[in-house]
Amino acid sequence: MILMNDFKTEPAELRAAMLRAAQRVIESGWYVLGNEVAQFERLWAEKCGVSHGIGVANGMDAIEISLRALNVGPGDEVVTTAMTAFATVLAIHRSGATPVLADIDPDTALLSLESVKRCLGPRTKAIVLVHLYGQLAEMDAWVSFCDSHNIFLVEDCAQAHLASWNGRFAGSFGAMGAFSFYPTKNLGALGDGGMVVTTDDEYAVYASKLRNYGQRQRYYHDHYGLNSRLDEMQAALLMERLRYLDQFTESRRKIALTYAKNIRQNRIEILSTPTQQKSHVYHLFVIKCNERELLQAHLKSHGVDSLSHYPVSIHHQIPCIDLKKDPKGLGYCEEHARTCLSLPIYPQMENSDVETVINAVNSFRID
Numbered sequence: 001m002i003l004m005n006d007f008k009t010e011p012a013e014l015r016a017a018m019l020r021a022a023q024r025v026i027e028s029g030w031y032v033l034g035n036e037v038a039q040f041e042r043l044w045a046e047k048c049g050v051s052h053g054i055g056v057a058n059g060m061d062a063i064e065i066s067l068r069a070l071n072v073g074p075g076d077e078v079v080t081t082a083m084t085a086f087a088t089v090l091a092i093h094r095s096g097a098t099p100v101l102a103d104i105d106p107d108t109a110l111l112s113l114e115s116v117k118r119c120l121g122p123r124t125k126a127i128v129l130v131h132l133y134g135q136l137a138e139m140d141a142w143v144s145f146c147d148s149h150n151i152f153l154v155e156d157c158a159q160a161h162l163a164s165w166n167g168r169f170a171g172s173f174g175a176m177g178a179f180s181f182y183p184t185k186n187l188g189a190l191g192d193g194g195m196v197v198t199t200d201d202e203y204a205v206y207a208s209k210l211r212n213y214g215q216r217q218r219y220y221h222d223h224y225g226l227n228s229r230l231d232e233m234q235a236a237l238l239m240e241r242l243r244y245l246d247q248f249t250e251s252r253r254k255i256a257l258t259y260a261k262n263i264r265q266n267r268i269e270i271l272s273t274p275t276q277q278k279s280h281v282y283h284l285f286v287i288k289c290n291e292r293e294l295l296q297a298h299l300k301s302h303g304v305d306s307l308s309h310y311p312v313s314i315h316h317q318i319p320c321i322d323l324k325k326d327p328k329g330l331g332y333c334e335e336h337a338r339t340c341l342s343l344p345i346y347p348q349m350e351n352s353d354v355e356t357v358i359n360a361v362n363s364f365r366i367d
């Protein structure tokens with residue numbers, strides 16, 4: 001079976017480096033928020049082209065802490081996409097703010113600016129822009145829109161590590177950027193992890209207090225914060241994995257190019273190719289098919305795993321039924337949820353695996 005991810009096929013040198021890093025942490029006798037975390041925060045912030053990185057426990061907390069560091073909370077509305085991981089909306093809810101759901105652009109499945117405009121109100125304080133599947137698009141338009149409306153831009157970069165737009169990286173456009181290092185993400189830990197990035201010194205200080213009980217120094221608490229700290233072990237492992245990120249990203253892009261060139265099936269549509277080569281890091285490669293369940297079964301019978309991201313739009317999730325949404329409805333989200341399918345695209349896929357996936361997709365027929 002060609003799986004969605006297969007970590008056991010990662011380079012032996014990477015595994016050896018991780019074992020050395022793990023040993024270093026074990027022997028250091030210091031396990032939470034220490035030198036490894038501080039070093040990784042500096043490295044990741046530098047990679048993203050921002051001044052500060054604040055290591056946190058996971059990507060969902062990174063979004064919540066980003067919002068709270070901007071003083072977005074009860075009474076405020078935050079507009080985001082209804083086609084995202086549930087964590088995006090859960091994080092907004094946890095901040096105390098009220099999520100408002102906007103529709104997507106059907107060609108990319110990214111948040112639609114036109115739809116966002118219909119979702120604005122006097123209480124709109126922030127937009128959480130999700131770089132879905134690893135794509136950055138029209139960042140100039142988002143930045144100028146948020147600036148001119150006095151709305152904070154918070155980037156959900158959980159799927160978009162080092163995706164760039166006109167040479168600038170994901171996380172460097174908004175007031176805050178939120179990363180996840182969940183194992184399946186493009187840069188993944190061997191457990192949970194996340195990071196808040198920002199170039200604003202005050203937001204950075206607030207975020208670093210919030211992640212650790214709201215304390216400014218041990219036992220002196222300025223806020224009701226969270227326990228959302230990053231482990232030394234994960235930071236040390238992430239630094240080893242970071243050395244491979246560029247190479248892994250190139251590998252994902254190469255597979256995506258091969259898919260885009262060779263997938264030919266009149267019942268299947270591929271999401272539009274990015275307008276800039278570096279704007280997509282292919283966390284996922286997504287196709288659309290009206291007979292999605294049949295296609296998925298067909299792929300499985302040919303030894304190819306697949307998953308839908310996401311089969312249920314946020315406004316159809318039980319706790320979200322009554323959330324405010326685009327008055328025109330969320331028709332593109334609904335269509336996408338019904339038809340989308342993600343194909344395997346992990347960096348270690350062999351050429352023959354890629355070929356197997358293409359042949360399996362192209363041989364799909366309906367009697």
Ligand SMILES: *Cc1c(COP(=O)(O)O)cnc(C)c1O
Binds near residue numbers: 061158180
């Ligand atoms: C994975 C993900 C998150 C949440 O990250 P966790 O580390 O799992 O909490 C948030 N948003 C998006 C778009 C994601 O893909």
